[in-house]
Amino acid sequence: MFTKNQLKKYASLVLKVGVNLQKNQELVIFSPVECAPVTRILVEEAYKEGASLVRVRWEDEKVNRLNYLFADIDKLSDVPDYQVKERDYMLDNKVAYIAIDADDPNIYNGIDEKRLSICAKKRGIAFKKWREATMNNEIRWCVCSLPTLAWAKQVFPNSKTPLKDLTVKIKETMRLDSKNPVKAWEKHLKTLNKRAKFLNRQNFEYLEFKNSLGTDLRVGLAKNHLWLAAEEMAKDNIKFTANIPTEEIFTCPHAFKVDGVLKSALPLCYQGNIIDNFSISFKDGKVVDFSAEKGSETLKELIETDEGTYRLGEVALVPKNSPIAKQKILYFNTLFDENASSHLAIGKAYPTTVKNGSNLTKEELVKLGVNDSTEHVDFMIGTSDLSVVGVKKSGEKITIFSDGDFVI
């Protein structure tokens, strides 16, 4: 599907712009077994970039499905110590970490949500240190994607060549057809950084989201919040880009200052199940009501995961004319869909989205309004008629978005 040349460009992009692999650094790749042919090329290219060692941790969602269906739930939900130690090893050795996200969006369809949720909760607790460290940029990491057949069939149900079609579209989102994708991305990231800088200068108190679907939401922003693009600075002062592709700029909502109602703009694929046409109401930052036309049980399990999943942890702006939005494809995969639409996240906020956040204690973060949770799940609210107004402490209002696009 990819030409050899495109694969090299792909690898180069993920290694240089993504994790920004340094000479003599160790790289760990979490890859679906189905992606082995491409993952091997990633390994080879990583060595050309000077990796000291590349470890691949293979995963298979089809085996995971069988486990969710049939395993003893106590055994399945238990996270053995060696798996926690593996993540500790990655943190201790400051590895670069690439996750290849290529899930079948429906892989866990029909599985008892309770079982999925028990496992998610236990994993959330077991991998707490890992999650906090990655969200705190203690290592450089990148989530990217590769096309797989089951997923492609979901995106292009009527196509005779779904895998080919998905490949073409993913290549577009990654700008792989440009002569030098690394340069194209450097330019693109500059644009995103400019937007973030502009919003940082405004220092809004809150944002008002409105559209014809019925979204009418006031999202307070955390004290000292910072707008960021996916290109960030890791703790070691080396840049990296946590998602490829990425079209968003994002910041930290105030965990206790969200009021009103939101309507979903796109389906959300969570734990191999699709949640669609959902609505969530907030008061003082907390979810007080929710419903969904499809996947309401899955939404319930998500919101009831812990204290922090009743509150927001991210607010992100994506214009309706972003390259991914313009494709007018529903990927059923957040890495893509979140870059086609403005979005929010339920759960833990990135400490890096407040000033000096990665050096603050948990208590200091809470004081600023930075939410904590074992989860972080993005969902899309941006429609083509979305308006977003920023409100300053002085009461001054500035329209940021009109008809789904930036007006700043």
Next chain:
Amino acid sequence: MFTKNQLKKYASLVLKVGVNLQKNQELVIFSPVECAPVTRILVEEAYKEGASLVRVRWEDEKVNRLNYLFADIDKLSDVPDYQVKERDYMLDNKVAYIAIDADDPNIYNGIDEKRLSICAKKRGIAFKKWREATMNNEIRWCVCSLPTLAWAKQVFPNSKTPLKDLTVKIKETMRLDSKNPVKAWEKHLKTLNKRAKFLNRQNFEYLEFKNSLGTDLRVGLAKNHLWLAAEEMAKDNIKFTANIPTEEIFTCPHAFKVDGVLKSALPLCYQGNIIDNFSISFKDGKVVDFSAEKGSETLKELIETDEGTYRLGEVALVPKNSPIAKQKILYFNTLFDENASSHLAIGKAYPTTVKNGSNLTKEELVKLGVNDSTEHVDFMIGTSDLSVVGVKKSGEKITIFSDGDFVI
């Protein structure tokens, strides 16, 4: 390649006759990523047999090759603690363990033997507890195989359908075409057990191996040695079969009582390299000279691994008319080739091949002549004209093998 029905038979055989999976037992499968379609069926069938949980640890020899080629050797040879802990978990939880052996016999061709050997030695030390436990039947385990393309091309270099051809042959060795392979195996294992019992009654002091290739070797047997077939009793008193297919009966040579010279009858594939037409001389149990027409460096690295790789750890008898021998195929894979030919092993002996061996201390085992090492590598010496004579303490000689076949 396999029909659905054959796959179910395959799974049933490996689960029932192989690891003899019990209700509510956990199963761990080490599988090449290439074997995913069959491995998933193994997982599903294991749940039907009552597994409490099935974990699959995927491996990829192609990534391993890249690592051997390019990684920093200190990093690559270091075995992180979490990998040792994973094996500890398997032992502590008394899992059933299936290893799918489907290596490309030439996968590490051209790689510096020193690098392979440094890694093998460090792994040998790190996984010492694991190796001792499995060789001591502390858990039930089974090595089985599945056809893969690179391997098939090596076995059938002139075929247009190598994968199909290898599949047909492997199915034959596993008796998958019989109506009820599990029953066929029970019958076959009975025959092997009978042979072992006969030899146990003889209680030979040593065996004399001779053939026209030039093998002229006197192999002392350990005190209290036991002849076994692959169907053994695990520590929990539940039967299992450590290899499928298997055609051998085997016992423990005396580490200090091997004299003479042996000539290889088949190539040996060790660490992704082929060693062929080799010769080894022994005095008082120890290797005193060796040479090989092909792969002499690899043979050198094997023999020089540690003290124990200078001595033997297994002697096994396989008749020239064994179903695998009759196929007249060179598999370049010991699981098959060792069942086409009588063989010996360099390195650690199975404690279970002496009476009450799994309950003896290291010192007690050494006293009986049971060899210890971080390695255990089988190699084939059985030709169609091999003769094996058993010599008793009284001096009485009994011919066991004549012209490559049992005469008992």
